[in-house]
Amino acid sequence: MSAAPTHRPTVTEREARQVAEAAREQDWRKPSFAKELFLGRFRLDLIHPHPLPPDEDAQRGEEFLTKLRDFCETKIDSATIERDARIPDDVIDGLKELGALGMKIDTKYGGLGLTQVYYNKALALVGSASPAVGALLSAHQSIGVPQPLKIFGTQEQKDTFLPRCARTDISAFLLTEPDVGSDPARLATTAVPDGDDYVLDGVKLWTTNGVVADLLVVMARVPKSEGHKGGITAFVVEAASEGITVENRNAFMGLRGLENGVTRFHQVRVPAANRIGPEGAGLKIALTTLNTGRLSLPAMCVGAGKWCLKIAREWSAAREQWGKPVALHEAVGSKIAFIAATTFALEAVVDLSSQMADEDRNDIRIEAALAKLYGSEMACVMADELVQIRGGRGFETAESLRARGERAVPAEQILRDLRINRIFEGSTEIMHLLIAREAVDAHLSVAGDLIDPDKSLQDKAKAGAQAGVFYAKWLPKLVAGAGQLPASYGEFKHGIDLSPHLRYVERTSRKLARSTFYAMSRWQGRMETKQGFLGRIVDIGAELFAMSAACVRAELLRSRGEHGREAYQLADAFCRQSRIRVDELFGRLWTNTDDLDRKVVSNVLAGGYEWLEQGIVDPSGDGPWIADATPGPSQKENVHRPIR
Numbered sequence: 001m002s003a004a005p006t007h008r009p010t011v012t013e014r015e016a017r018q019v020a021e022a023a024r025e026q027d028w029r030k031p032s033f034a035k036e037l038f039l040g041r042f043r044l045d046l047i048h049p050h051p052l053p054p055d056e057d058a059q060r061g062e063e064f065l066t067k068l069r070d071f072c073e074t075k076i077d078s079a080t081i082e083r084d085a086r087i088p089d090d091v092i093d094g095l096k097e098l099g100a101l102g103m104k105i106d107t108k109y110g111g112l113g114l115t116q117v118y119y120n121k122a123l124a125l126v127g128s129a130s131p132a133v134g135a136l137l138s139a140h141q142s143i144g145v146p147q148p149l150k151i152f153g154t155q156e157q158k159d160t161f162l163p164r165c166a167r168t169d170i171s172a173f174l175l176t177e178p179d180v181g182s183d184p185a186r187l188a189t190t191a192v193p194d195g196d197d198y199v200l201d202g203v204k205l206w207t208t209n210g211v212v213a214d215l216l217v218v219m220a221r222v223p224k225s226e227g228h229k230g231g232i233t234a235f236v237v238e239a240a241s242e243g244i245t246v247e248n249r250n251a252f253m254g255l256r257g258l259e260n261g262v263t264r265f266h267q268v269r270v271p272a273a274n275r276i277g278p279e280g281a282g283l284k285i286a287l288t289t290l291n292t293g294r295l296s297l298p299a300m301c302v303g304a305g306k307w308c309l310k311i312a313r314e315w316s317a318a319r320e321q322w323g324k325p326v327a328l329h330e331a332v333g334s335k336i337a338f339i340a341a342t343t344f345a346l347e348a349v350v351d352l353s354s355q356m357a358d359e360d361r362n363d364i365r366i367e368a369a370l371a372k373l374y375g376s377e378m379a380c381v382m383a384d385e386l387v388q389i390r391g392g393r394g395f396e397t398a399e400s401l402r403a404r405g406e407r408a409v410p411a412e413q414i415l416r417d418l419r420i421n422r423i424f425e426g427s428t429e430i431m432h433l434l435i436a437r438e439a440v441d442a443h444l445s446v447a448g449d450l451i452d453p454d455k456s457l458q459d460k461a462k463a464g465a466q467a468g469v470f471y472a473k474w475l476p477k478l479v480a481g482a483g484q485l486p487a488s489y490g491e492f493k494h495g496i497d498l499s500p501h502l503r504y505v506e507r508t509s510r511k512l513a514r515s516t517f518y519a520m521s522r523w524q525g526r527m528e529t530k531q532g533f534l535g536r537i538v539d540i541g542a543e544l545f546a547m548s549a550a551c552v553r554a555e556l557l558r559s560r561g562e563h564g565r566e567a568y569q570l571a572d573a574f575c576r577q578s579r580i581r582v583d584e585l586f587g588r589l590w591t592n593t594d595d596l597d598r599k600v601v602s603n604v605l606a607g608g609y610e611w612l613e614q615g616i617v618d619p620s621g622d623g624p625w626i627a628d629a630t631p632g633p634s635q636k637e638n639v640h641r642p643i644r
Contacts, residue, residue, distance in 0.1 A: 034370055068125055075090075110166040131417040144213075170642075207246075217234060254413070254420060336389070347553070380415070393411070443520055482503065488503050
């Protein structure tokens with residue numbers, strides 16, 4: 001078996017962490033509801049009353065949604081995309097004509113200029129028609145060329161590329177490599193300065209839209225040299241450039257229409273004018289882009305939840321067992337209640353986060369990450385519950401159901417399609433670590449030097465003094481709060497009383513902060529290795545954020561006369577379900593098998609349990625675990641197929 005590639009940069013764990021730390025936004029210039037929540041401060045005033053888009057933005061958004069709905073109903077055939085594993089060219093052409101490629105692009109560049117709120121509503125709608133189409137549009141606008149240029153591009157770059165992205169050109173984002181995922185410090189693709197150009201060499205994997213893209217955002221490492229700071233840098237690259245080969249169109253368990261491939265760069269010349277931002281700013285650009293870009297995935301998860309609810313309602317009313325509809329059997333009814341309540345909460349989280357992104361008065365990096373984490377996890381659970389509610393028909397394909405004369409419900413397909421969201425744009429495990437790092441930022445800002453082994457005794461003494469001042473003010477505030485006052489949040493009592501849930505969030509926020517402080521005191525520098533603990537801390541924060549958003553949304557709908565009673569009921573149900581999950585997570589903070597699990601893993605890797613693997617055959621094919629990505633000319637046919 002071939003060995004893993006050896007040409008990649010060799011970095012230590014500490015160096016890798018330093019690269020990631022340097023890329024993250026260091027300062028908090030604006031308030032953050034979620035950051036405050038993790039610090040034990042329930043700042044309801046940051047999200048209530050629920051912010052709303054200006055009437056003009058709402059009208060423009062609703063008008064586009066009407067056109068998009070008609071297109072989805074008449075032009076998108078999800079069954080055909082699933083069967084052929086390809087989005088028909090005429091569908092993509094129709095989306096271009098509709099302006100769907102430019103939903104987030106300013107009107108002065110030929111785009112529609114939709115707000116984040118309506119962009120996400122559009123993705124939920126089109127994603128319900130075909131998740132593959134939703135992924136194409138999302139990858140193009142959320143992480144492709146338009147978003148980083150909007151934030152970091154020069155005026156010349158915007159004038160050159162945004163009109164193309166708005167109407168004709170599909171874009172893709174290329175960061176991942178065969179041996180590099182969430183550890184960009186080992187990025188091997190290079191961009192070597194040569195006069196007024198850079199010369200790119202390397203291989204990129206899982207390039208969503210890469211097979212059909214016209215424009216690429218490529219992350220490559222610029223070597224440090226005279227006149228060049230070097231570092232990971234972002235470039236806009238013409239996909240038709242000489243030396244670019246799409247070597248493979250990848251196939252997956254779900255999203256079968258996804259145009260995702262392997263792209264090789266060999267001596268590809270890119271003008272220096274196409275560099276986005278300065279050298280070395282590539283990762284910061286990527287992370288900043290994702291601050292709002294991540295909201296596209298939970299938006300499509302909201303659409304999936306709505307569809308799961310519709311199918312569960314219709315099927316469970318029609319299907320009878322033991323003399324009554326299956327929905328009236330508690331075992332099934334509890335699943336339907338979970339889907340309904342969770343869909344309401346997910347929509348609340350996405351709409352609230354999106355509106356805060358539009359207003360730009362809050363820092364939403366944690367909120368967007370929580371939305372992505374929570375949405376992708378809960379949507380998978382909802383889809384799995386729908387399959388269970390449907391029984392054998394849930395496991396059967398839509399094509400098979402149609403062939404034998406029943407409604408072609410693609411329940412098993414949505415379960416497959418949603419599964420990637422727990423990996424896309426930061427896996428659940430990486431999101432736990434990313435959010436945890438931001439959640440403890442205040443602690444590390446005042447006490448980080450205390451646990452840094454490289455700091456001098458003088459630095460540690462200074463940090464200790466700073467930490468003493470901070471904690472002397474902070475810790476007493478975690479003892480008592482509004483959550484202990486029976487009359488708090490009384491404005492959320494209208495028939496159904498949601499105020500106890502908000503008091504619970506306030507109390508639990510303080511408990512969460514105390515738990516985090518205790519853990520830091522106990523483990524100090526080893527805190528970053530306690531990934532199980534950190535994951536549970538983040539999951540508790542996600543539930544508290546979702547509960548807050550659900551209550552605020554319910555009150556908004558009530559105040560506007562839009563299904564207020566039903567919204568209060570759904571918010572109440574969700575909060576009660578969520579509180580059970582939170583209490584369980586708190587129990588597992590300190591009572592768990594984390595230490596034993598680490599011992600078992602060590603023994604697994606050492607071969608101590610190989611005897612347990614006996615009695616099977618392995619149907620896996622031959623070949624290396626990681627494909628060789630040594631730079632050089634391509635030996636394969638170019639499967640790039642731009643759609644014109």
